[in-house]
Amino acid sequence: MTSYRGDEDGGDASRTRILDAIRAxxxxxxxxxxxxxxxxGLPGRARLVAWVLRHNADPALPxxxxxxxxxxxxxxxxxxxxREQVRRLRAEGVVVTRGRVRMPAAExxxxxxxxxxxxxxx
DNA sequence: ATTTTGACGACCC
DNA sequence: TGGGTCGCCAAAA
Numbered sequence: 793m794t795s796y797r798g799d800e801d802g803g804d805a806s807r808t809r810i811l812d813a814i815r816a817x818x819x820x821x822x823x824x825x826x827x828x829x830x831x832x833g834l835p836g837r838a839r840l841v842a843w844v845l846r847h848n849a850d851p852a853l854p855x856x857x858x859x860x861x862x863x864x865x866x867x868x869x870x871x872x873x874x875r876e877q878v879r880r881l882r883a884e885g886v887v888v889t890r891g892r893v894r895m896p897a898a899e900x901x902x903x904x905x906x907x908x909x910x911x912x913x914x
Numbered sequence: 915a916t917t918t919t920g921a922c923g924a925c926c927c
Numbered sequence: 928t929g930g931g932t933c934g935c936c937a938a939a940a
Contacts, residue, residue: 824923
């Protein structure tokens with residue numbers, strides 16, 4: 793409680809919710825930044841998700857399951873991060889072609905079963 | 915206080 | 928599929 797207006801989460805809670813949403817990603821699945829933001833109750837804050845990931849220090853976080861909305865890896869192709877992400881994804885059975893992944897139409901039946909409807913924030 | 919930057923996204927052609 | 932524009936939010940310069 794960094795002391796301020798009670799209604800304000802101070803972005804701290806937002807950060808937590810984002811990390812939470814990412815941790816909820818099933819192995820072998822992928823999601824876009826915007827998708828995560830939405831799941832975290834922060835529609836339109838895709839860039840905030842990116843910011844959180846950039847500042848993330850938790851090695852257990854499945855950050856590699858987060859891609860751009862077009863299924864493309866966010867890192868530049870010639871970076872270590874890029875290669876690392878491809879490596880991790882493939883290790884989970886995800887098909888990565890030319891630094892890009894086949895994105896689920898939107899909500900695969902499986903996702904709905906695991907995540908429930910978009911509104912029912914867990 | 916203004917500008918630039920970034921692990922973004924929806925649109926348009 | 929690919930490239931460019933504009934909108935968006937928070938941080939850093």
